Amino acid sequence: MMVGQTALLLVLTLFSYWAGCRLHRRIPHMLMSPVFTSTLIVAGILWLTHTDYQTYRMANEPLTWLLGPAQVAMAVPLFRGWNLLKKHLSSVLSGVCGGTVSGMLTATLMGKILHLSTVTILSLAPKSATTPVAMLTSQAVGGVPELAALFAVLTGILGVVAGPVILRWMGIRNILFKGLALGTAGQMIGAARASKWGDAAAAMGIVGMSVTALLIGLFTPLLIRVFI
Amino acid sequence: MNGKKLPVWFVAVEILILFLVFLLGNAVVRLMKWPVPPGLLGMGILFILLATGKVRVHLFEVSSQFFVRHIVLLLLPAIVGVFRFWPVLKKEGWKLGLILVVSTITVLVATAGIARMTKAKGEEK
Numbered sequence: 001m002m003v004g005q006t007a008l009l010l011v012l013t014l015f016s017y018w019a020g021c022r023l024h025r026r027i028p029h030m031l032m033s034p035v036f037t038s039t040l041i042v043a044g045i046l047w048l049t050h051t052d053y054q055t056y057r058m059a060n061e062p063l064t065w066l067l068g069p070a071q072v073a074m075a076v077p078l079f080r081g082w083n084l085l086k087k088h089l090s091s092v093l094s095g096v097c098g099g100t101v102s103g104m105l106t107a108t109l110m111g112k113i114l115h116l117s118t119v120t121i122l123s124l125a126p127k128s129a130t131t132p133v134a135m136l137t138s139q140a141v142g143g144v145p146e147l148a149a150l151f152a153v154l155t156g157i158l159g160v161v162a163g164p165v166i167l168r169w170m171g172i173r174n175i176l177f178k179g180l181a182l183g184t185a186g187q188m189i190g191a192a193r194a195s196k197w198g199d200a201a202a203a204m205g206i207v208g209m210s211v212t213a214l215l216i217g218l219f220t221p222l223l224i225r226v227f228i
Numbered sequence: 229m230n231g232k233k234l235p236v237w238f239v240a241v242e243i244l245i246l247f248l249v250f251l252l253g254n255a256v257v258r259l260m261k262w263p264v265p266p267g268l269l270g271m272g273i274l275f276i277l278l279a280t281g282k283v284r285v286h287l288f289e290v291s292s293q294f295f296v297r298h299i300v301l302l303l304l305p306a307i308v309g310v311f312r313f314w315p316v317l318k319k320e321g322w323k324l325g326l327i328l329v330v331s332t333i334t335v336l337v338a339t340a341g342i343a344r345m346t347k348a349k350g351e352e353k
Contacts, residue, residue, distance in 0.1 A: 017301040034300050042308045060305035067302050069246035071267030075274035076292035095343030103335035107327055114323040131303050136265045146309035158332045172340045181340035185332050217265040
């Protein structure tokens with residue numbers, strides 16, 4: 001019985017993701033992304049069947065294990081973009097550092113000004129890191145991984161929606177910098193969008209994403225000690 | 229081994245290797261008490277292996293693409309947990325939304341702006 005339920009709950013995730021992807025292919029809109037639709041399907045079915053979230057989470061532990069290898073695998077795109085990175089090392093590094101730090105500072109300071117709870121701020125701070133890094137980092141400093149995951153995903157979507165408009169408004173024409181900004185602000189989702197501007201932009205997006213993840217993993221604990 | 233296409237089951241081997249590298253990163257973080265996320269250290273280890281030519285990038289083709297494309301699947305169980313925080317989101321939703329928008333725009337502007345400012349003179353395109 002228990003084994004059967006565990007397997008079913010795992011299948012539920014796989015099925016919902018598959019359904020979400022199909023739906024997105026049919027209606028290719030940002031809001032129809034599996035991030036939203038599949039989540040709603042899973043939540044709806046859990047609610048209808050009175051299944052406890054903890055039980056669901058335990059059953060889906062195998063998927064969570066894969067987040068580790070997924071992070072390690074980012075070395076591949078980083079390696080591919082390495083030559084581009086080396087060529088533009090100083091501007092890339094200063095851009096990503098400046099962007100990431102200012103993003104973390106605005107989020108933390110605004111959270112303080114708006115009187116958000118410390119736990120919420122700690123879940124917000126690492127939001128421009130790729131979701132697995134954001135989750136693990138936030139957990140390490142005392143935030144809520146689920147909230148961190150949500151904020152990271154929303155940040156990615158916002159970055160993709162606002163990015164092209166803002167960059168055009170700023171008059172940035174260099175596609176390398178455009179890709180870099182999207183990857184830094186919108187991580188994996190941003191880097192995927194940057195690939196529409198070509199391979200070079202995609203590689204820079206991936207570089208932005210990886211360096212951001214690294215910076216956030218390293219500096220969040222420090223930032224927290226200073227501001228919280 | 230040198231052919232363009234690796235067999236389908238090889239993905240399992242790829243993921244297993246990636247997992248072992250992750251465990252190695254995890255062990256180092258635990259032992260040395262470094263304040264680095266284990267996954268990132270694992271990424272660094274694999275990067276060094278690739279950069280020094282110890283491992284060929286071709287070996288991780290399929291799995292790295294799979295992870296980039298389907299990361300949402302792996303995150304789904306965690307994202308569903310968001311509904312447990314519904315009261316927080318309902319109460320502070322507008323503040324959170326405002327922070328996300330302002331801070332994401334800040335990141336975009338700062339990254340692209342600083343990158344453009346610091347562009348070395350010799351660099352073109």
